[in-house]
Amino acid sequence: MSEHTRQILVRGRLRITDFRLRLLEVFVASSHSALTQKEIEARIGAHDRITLYRTLKSFEAAQLIHQVVDGSLENKYAFCLHDCPEHRAQEEHAHFLCNQCKTTYCLGSISDLAITVPSNYSLDKVQLALTGTCSACN
Amino acid sequence: MSEHTRQILVRGRLRITDFRLRLLEVFVASSHSALTQKEIEARIGAHDRITLYRTLKSFEAAQLIHQVVDGSLENKYAFCLHDCPEHRAQEEHAHFLCNQCKTTYCLGSISDLAITVPSNYSLDKVQLALTGTCSACN
DNA sequence: CTATATTTGCAACATTATTGCATAAATGAA
DNA sequence: TTCATTTATGCAATAATGTTGCAAATATAG
Ligand SMILES: [Mn+2]
Ligand SMILES: [Mn+2]
Ligand SMILES: [Zn+2]
Ligand SMILES: [Zn+2]
Numbered sequence: 226m227s228e229h230t231r232q233i234l235v236r237g238r239l240r241i242t243d244f245r246l247r248l249l250e251v252f253v254a255s256s257h258s259a260l261t262q263k264e265i266e267a268r269i270g271a272h273d274r275i276t277l278y279r280t281l282k283s284f285e286a287a288q289l290i291h292q293v294v295d296g297s298l299e300n301k302y303a304f305c306l307h308d309c310p311e312h313r314a315q316e317e318h319a320h321f322l323c324n325q326c327k328t329t330y331c332l333g334s335i336s337d338l339a340i341t342v343p344s345n346y347s348l349d350k351v352q353l354a355l356t357g358t359c360s361a362c363n
Numbered sequence: 364m365s366e367h368t369r370q371i372l373v374r375g376r377l378r379i380t381d382f383r384l385r386l387l388e389v390f391v392a393s394s395h396s397a398l399t400q401k402e403i404e405a406r407i408g409a410h411d412r413i414t415l416y417r418t419l420k421s422f423e424a425a426q427l428i429h430q431v432v433d434g435s436l437e438n439k440y441a442f443c444l445h446d447c448p449e450h451r452a453q454e455e456h457a458h459f460l461c462n463q464c465k466t467t468y469c470l471g472s473i474s475d476l477a478i479t480v481p482s483n484y485s486l487d488k489v490q491l492a493l494t495g496t497c498s499a500c501n
Numbered sequence: 502c503t504a505t506a507t508t509t510g511c512a513a514c515a516t517t518a519t520t521g522c523a524t525a526a527a528t529g530a531a
Numbered sequence: 532t533t534c535a536t537t538t539a540t541g542c543a544a545t546a547a548t549g550t551t552g553c554a555a556a557t558a559t560a561g
Contacts, residue, residue: 292436357485380508
């Protein structure tokens, strides 16, 4: 059953360990939304806090997950789908935080928006943090 | 010299204290950019950490300052200019984080952008976090 | 000036971030 | 398969940040 996550680790050139497989399962299982550390901990079962911290860093470096800016001040991560735009030439990336259920949804590309910065500024990355009420809560 | 900041506190219906005046001076002095707690502490001189924490909360509640989402995970605050769109009917608000000097600029309104959310979602707030290189660093 | 409401400073505690280091485990090569 | 090497893990320790309670100090209204 973990052949899928196994392959993801191989592609990311990360050693295959039990903990990494478990963490990856968690992300794959909620690939539509971003997770806080607390939410990850609730899902992953027994674990070491520091190992989780470092594994998140590794996953991020290997571009398996990405940090999510959703307007809350919490550090959230989401699984990078293979068409995730976050790591494709720094394309625009939108996320939606629901005020009710606190879920953060990944809305994907927003490259159709016209963003301009003041003259002499150069733009590398665009992060759009939307807040409101999601479909499930409406 | 502190007549200006005095007036701001009065308008916000906050009692005038020495610490509040000092903190407000700091914000007024860098009203074009957002400040981290560390940056505030470096500018304000001798102070109590908890008092700063609570005064920031008061200022925010009184809408003298607002939290800034700039794509970093740091908690930043910026002075609300009287035409600051953040507190005018939740209008869009853009900030720019410079990768070089780490300054966060307030870019103001972006209400001309066309933002759409999936059907059945309702949108309350739009925060646009731009990253790149600022004019001074270019 | 006095009474009342608010603010401040300090202690205490919670949560999160971060590094060092010894041990355990994974991997590639023999 | 075994072994050597590299990497990951678990635990201790520390730093940074967030948060509340409470008594003393201060601001403000009357
Ligand atoms: Mn995403
Ligand atoms: Mn602003
Ligand atoms: Zn919701
Ligand atoms: Zn700059």
